[in-house]
Amino acid sequence: xxxxxxxxxxxxxxxxxxxxxxxxxxxxxxxxxxxxxxxxxxxxxxxxxxxxxxxxxxxxxxxxxxxxxxxxxxxxxxxxxxxxxxxxxxx
Numbered sequence: 001x002x003x004x005x006x007x008x009x010x011x012x013x014x015x016x017x018x019x020x021x022x023x024x025x026x027x028x029x030x031x032x033x034x035x036x037x038x039x040x041x042x043x044x045x046x047x048x049x050x051x052x053x054x055x056x057x058x059x060x061x062x063x064x065x066x067x068x069x070x071x072x073x074x075x076x077x078x079x080x081x082x083x084x085x086x087x088x089x090x091x
Contacts (some may be wrong), residue, residue: 001025004075011082020078026070033066035060 004021013021038060046053079085 031064035064
């Protein structure tokens, strides 16, 4: 997140691009918090190993992974053209 903020200032991304980044930051952090809450709740309710509890935990973690991948793709779409433009200007 800090790298994206730093690069956002360096490459002077648009207001729309900032909004997308901020929304994705919030979405990833929110899902991480939800994942932690789900895992801790399952740990309390099911102290013994249970395949269904494992599936719930894995699904919750999978949701975080999906949104992280989507955020990465959005970051690539926003920043790669700017990086290519910078490299082209240097060469």
